[in-house]
Amino acid sequence: MEQKKDNTEEKILNAAREVFVHKGMDGARMQEIANEAGINKALLHYYFRSKEKLFDAIFSKVIEFAFPGFANIISEETDFVTRLGKFIDAYFEMLLTHPFLPGFIIKELNRDPSGLFKLIAKYGFNPDFVLKEIEQAMDRGEIKRMDPRHLVINVISMCVFPFAVRPILNYLIFKDDQMAMSAFLGERPEVIKKFVIDSVAIKQ
Amino acid sequence: MEQKKDNTEEKILNAAREVFVHKGMDGARMQEIANEAGINKALLHYYFRSKEKLFDAIFSKVIEFAFPGFANIISEETDFVTRLGKFIDAYFEMLLTHPFLPGFIIKELNRDPSGLFKLIAKYGFNPDFVLKEIEQAMDRGEIKRMDPRHLVINVISMCVFPFAVRPILNYLIFKDDQMAMSAFLGERPEVIKKFVIDSVAIKQ
DNA sequence: TAGATTTTTAACCACCCGGTTAAATTTTTT
DNA sequence: AAAAAATTTAACCGGGTGGTTAAAAATCTA
Numbered sequence: 187m188e189q190k191k192d193n194t195e196e197k198i199l200n201a202a203r204e205v206f207v208h209k210g211m212d213g214a215r216m217q218e219i220a221n222e223a224g225i226n227k228a229l230l231h232y233y234f235r236s237k238e239k240l241f242d243a244i245f246s247k248v249i250e251f252a253f254p255g256f257a258n259i260i261s262e263e264t265d266f267v268t269r270l271g272k273f274i275d276a277y278f279e280m281l282l283t284h285p286f287l288p289g290f291i292i293k294e295l296n297r298d299p300s301g302l303f304k305l306i307a308k309y310g311f312n313p314d315f316v317l318k319e320i321e322q323a324m325d326r327g328e329i330k331r332m333d334p335r336h337l338v339i340n341v342i343s344m345c346v347f348p349f350a351v352r353p354i355l356n357y358l359i360f361k362d363d364q365m366a367m368s369a370f371l372g373e374r375p376e377v378i379k380k381f382v383i384d385s386v387a388i389k390q
Numbered sequence: 391m392e393q394k395k396d397n398t399e400e401k402i403l404n405a406a407r408e409v410f411v412h413k414g415m416d417g418a419r420m421q422e423i424a425n426e427a428g429i430n431k432a433l434l435h436y437y438f439r440s441k442e443k444l445f446d447a448i449f450s451k452v453i454e455f456a457f458p459g460f461a462n463i464i465s466e467e468t469d470f471v472t473r474l475g476k477f478i479d480a481y482f483e484m485l486l487t488h489p490f491l492p493g494f495i496i497k498e499l500n501r502d503p504s505g506l507f508k509l510i511a512k513y514g515f516n517p518d519f520v521l522k523e524i525e526q527a528m529d530r531g532e533i534k535r536m537d538p539r540h541l542v543i544n545v546i547s548m549c550v551f552p553f554a555v556r557p558i559l560n561y562l563i564f565k566d567d568q569m570a571m572s573a574f575l576g577e578r579p580e581v582i583k584k585f586v587i588d589s590v591a592i593k594q
Numbered sequence: 595t596a597g598a599t600t601t602t603t604a605a606c607c608a609c610c611c612g613g614t615t616a617a618a619t620t621t622t623t624t
Numbered sequence: 625a626a627a628a629a630a631t632t633t634a635a636c637c638g639g640g641t642g643g644t645t646a647a648a649a650a651t652c653t654a
Contacts, residue, residue, distance in 0.1 A: 332585075382589070386588075
């Protein structure tokens with residue numbers, strides 16, 4: 187009983203994630219999720235009473251994944267540049283294994299942001315800690331002084347944006363050459379690190 | 391006859407753009423577009439036979455707007471840094487007047503990229519020209535040598551991404567203070583310029 | 595004014611979608 | 625074997641959606 191139930195629930199969640207991530211809340215169909223899970227619509231509603239409840243379950247899992255606990259990296263007791271590099275590497279690892287998350291989150295965010303707000307409030311995520319760490323690095327003279335909010339957004343932008351507009355890059359720059367794009371994305375962590383460090387490093 | 395027809399068609403296109411940009415193809419309703427235009431559904435279908443045709447009309451207009459002819463800026467005969475600055479300023483002016491375009495384009499892009507491909511092919515937009523200009527600037531020793539594709543994507547990312555995730559920034563960083571966020575976005579062009587130039591400038 | 599065009603009204607259709615139901619069947623648990 | 629739980633089947637419902645229709649009314653053109 188436990189065995190079977192867990193198995194089916196997992197199949198449903200995997201199928202729902204697949205469909206929701208690619209088609210969004212509006213574009214997803216309960217029938218398609220049932221098919222993808224290899225069950226029927228009645229059983230799908232037997233496990234999750236409504237589309238909304240199922241979507242919320244998926245969305246919170248995805249957000250947990252996309253906003254992971256990188257606080258431990260940021261709060262390590264090494265120099266700022268090292269921590270920044272580790273953060274970019276860790277974030278890219280997540281992006282490369284889940285390349286469709288940025289598009290999905292941006293889509294649902296602009297449809298109805300309230301879901302994200304609730305989750306942020308629930309998990310108590312707060313960027314102030316990161317901003318303060320950056321300011322302290324500036325105080326110590328490790329990097330140039332600038333608005334830490336801009337610095338954070340610059341880094342995140344360069345990491346995430348290419349995944350959000352992946353189809354454009356694929357067509358416009360890589361002419362549908364998947365290998366070329368994968369190679370390009372794979373070298374981006376090092377490129378971004380160098381780009382940022384060259385910008386914020388103190389020349390002497 | 392001309393007068394009236396043009397007026398109504400314009401009203402429809404404006405209403406459709408408003409609804410489509412905010413709700414996307416899947417979320418938009420023909421009735422809502424008709425209401426927004428101040429007409430009825432029958433007349434809406436009298437002008438545009440189907441939702442798809444209407445969407446295509448809007449989408450191509452939006453793309454023309456979001457991928458504007460900045461070739462003239464890039465091909466100006468000044469130093470690279472000046473041209474880069476002008477490009478960022480021009481692109482931000484577009485973004486600030488149409489802040490919802492990034493989210494809309496990313497949404498529809500991940501739903502069905504074929505529409506964009508057709509338009510790109512139609513207008514013959516090609517990034518190779520920009521990439522070559524950047525390489526020439528590197529040859530002339532104006533900026534550091536790096537993969538020009540990464541440089542282009544870095545700049546575009548930092549410009550566009552904040553608009554795509556606007557609701558997150560609004561909630562997480564600016565605590566619903568619209569003025570603060572507007573001020574922040576307004577200062578970003580200068581921040582990005584300095585950030586990029588500090589990174590790619592040749593130290594001497 | 596007469597004819598052509600635009601717009602409204604209001605009902606209608608076929609289809610799809612989320613969700614429900616009830617009974618039968620299978621599987622698991624005890 | 626008996627009870628409980630999981631799953632299937634298949635039909636159904638209400639509401640919404642894109643789209644159509646036909647006739648009347650309003651507007652514009654010549």
